């Protein structure tokens with residue numbers, strides 16, 4: 001029997017590539033990304049290129065032939081994973097205005113096509129929509145930070161995309177992701193764990209901002225992939241929002257730094273820094289963030305602990 005087809009936007013990125021690697025046995029995988037397939041620094045699928053079809057295109061600037069190609073592909077697509085976005089505190093902080101405008105352009109081009117073809121779409125939203133909260137539940141009231149700080153545009157964009165998906169009547173599951181991490185996640189985008197580990201290995205230093213009192217709950221990428229596998233093969237999540245994260249792994253950033261020191265680089269020094277030594281005034285730190293995963297646990301319970309997550313970076 002022919003395999004069904006899935007499309008993954010942002011499919012050469014950290015999470016999209018993890019889905020591709022785990023799904024090509026079951027599905028024909030088509031990947032859309034804006035980076036060169038030959039660039040091994042950003043292509044996490046170089047060893048898997050025989051297992052998927054790649055189309056290089058920027059979803060914010062689609063040509064007529066890109067649109068025609070995608071329209072045609074969507075007529076026979078079983079699942080559409082929409083993961084392409086500017087990601088990471090550092091990347092957003094570099095040019096917050098561009099990421100806000102680009103997300104809008106992507107939505108205006110893509111969502112009407114998904115609506116026309118009634119393509120089931122898995123949209124990667126974010127825990128940032130909850131602002132500064134713990135035990136975040138999918139149906140709770142939301143409040144993000146001040147609009148004077150452009151970094152909140154990322155959360156606002158994701159939330160707007162959630163509303164647009166519903167307004168265009170795109171069949172969907174919206175996944176709100178809480179600090180999914182693991183090997184292959186880039187340190188350059190400012191993701192906390194890969195950055196700590198890179199600094200510990202290369203500079204013998206681990207930098208901690210705002211005294212490290214902030215809390216995060218980390219989820220291993222394998223638990224993320226298994227969550228997705230369970231979600232898309234269940235009937236429970238049609239036109240639903242679901243958190244993906246691991247509430248068991250809630251930890252303060254200072255404790256995390258001590259764990260990285262102990263498990264990766266015992267001689268590294270922990271250095272406390274002011275947040276704005278690293279990030280501009282268009283960015284601000286989030287102090288609390290952890291998921292309520294009651295909904296996810298109906299089909300899957302993430303189980304990989306924080307020590308194992310840290311150790312998974314050891315040989316990178």
Ligand SMILES: NC(=O)c1ccc[n+]([C@@H]2O[C@H](COP(=O)([O-])OP(=O)(O)OC[C@H]3O[C@@H](n4cnc5c(N)ncnc54)[C@H](O)[C@@H]3O)[C@@H](O)[C@H]2O)c1
Pocket residue numbers: 009010011012013014015016032033034035057058059060082083084085086087102106124125126127176177178179180181
């Ligand atoms: N990793 C997490 O914990 C986390 C948390 C919250 C939300 N998310 C969301 O999950 C998705 C995937 O995140 P990731 O960690 O894999 O990020 P990533 O940066 O590793 O991957 C994103 C990919 O999207 C591509 N891309 C960006 N803009 C594009 C465009 N206009 N057209 C085509 N391709 C484009 C990039 O080239 C990149 O390969 C993102 O939408 C992100 O907002 C991730």
